[in-house]
Amino acid sequence: MSDSLSAYTALITGHEGDEIESYVARPTDDGIRGGVVVIHHMPGYDRSTKEIVRRFAELGYDAICPNLYWREAPGAAPDDAAATARAQGGVPDGRLIGDVGAAAAYLRALATSNRKVGVIGYCSGGRQSVLAACNLDLDAAVDCYGAFVVGTPPDGFPLQVTNLVDQLPHLRAPLLGLFGKEDSYPSPEQVAELDEILTADGKPHEFHSYDDAGHAFFSPDRPSYRVAAANDGWERITAFYSTHLGG
């Protein structure tokens, strides 16, 4: 398999017909393959997220990351866009579903598509990955340490989000969850609660929780990076997508 790839910016028609910027990376060969939608973390559509998109192309998938902050801050630096979006209340769940659905449709329309599309998100994007898989026809979902999939925010916690417990019965795709045992949000207890709910509902899922890892252990440019957990996590993601997006 060649590891040649190309990457480019595309405008896609997102939620409610809004045109939004997206970053696309694709293997250069014309073989038939699956696709991956990458949901960027709260700090935005940044360099590290685009590296993840390119990594999925290197792994043999057509990959796309929609810029969830494009409406608030078109053309702005990723950190400025994230600050602007945050000050305006963040990304509404309905809009996230619309934008991820549009990104999945973009991938399925490619001549190289086998019509199978997975989704992956980190941090706030982990919750959004589960949200998307509860509301869209996707073939696999990966949640990397997303907080508030389950769990009740502490008293006085000024959250803008709700948990997804009432939506979990609608989960339509197998879920891979990757977590750090030293994380507080989601805590090991919350991961166990999610595991129990999905098991009771008969939802296919596979969870891995790592010792000596907290939140954001995949981020190589942050002090939270844990090489052993990140390396094993990437292997789990590779095997999971090979099973559910291949063929």
Add this chain to the structure above:
Amino acid sequence: MCTYATVKTALDGSAKGPESSWFHVTDGTVYFDHPVHAMAEHTLNIDFADPARGPSARVAVELTAASARELVTAIQAALDSAPAELTV
């Protein structure tokens, strides 16, 4: 974690940068969450901004929790040290 917590306040003043230019500040956004640059998992972040001038009209600081508390104390001490009639 992403705390999602965001505290907003109206401001009236000026800030310097980006590109070493001063601009009028109208909005402050304060939150405790992941930093972009600081070497800490979470920091107290403040954006001094003028949204009317676009997303780049922003001065951002990311402070450890301890240094943010020291800053609060320092600001209060500086205000208290000035004659009361000047700080109304």
